[in-house]
Amino acid sequence: MLPNRGSLEVEDLLKIILVLIIVWILIEIVMEVISFVFAPLGPLVGLVIVALIIAYFLDYI
Template identity: 55%
Template sequence: MRASIEVETLLKIVLLLVVIWIALEIIGEVVGFILGPLSSLFGLVIIILIILWWFDYV
C-alpha cells in the first residue's frame, strides 16, 4: 500500500533537497578538498531514498 502523501508535500521535500544540494555544491566549490566527495554521496542518498519510497520501504 502506498503512503498517503500529497503531491505538493512531495514536491516541497524534493525542492528542499535540491536547495540543500545546491548549497552543498557551492560550499564544495569553496572548500572542494573537504566537501567534494560528499556532493556525489548526497546525490546517491537522494536516489536511494526515492527508490526506497518507490518500493514502499520508507
C-alpha cells in the first residue's frame, strides 16, 4: 500500500492558488500605479544626473 503522501485536500490547494493569484494581481496593480506616478519624472531625473555630471567636470561640486 502507498503511504499517506499528503494531507492537503484539493480545496485547500485551490485556496492557496487563489490567494497567490490575488497577490499577483495586487502586485501588478501597485506596479502600474507606481510607474504611472513616476513615469513623468524619468526625463527630469535624467536631466538632473546629466547636470550633476557636468557640474562635477566643471568643478562646481
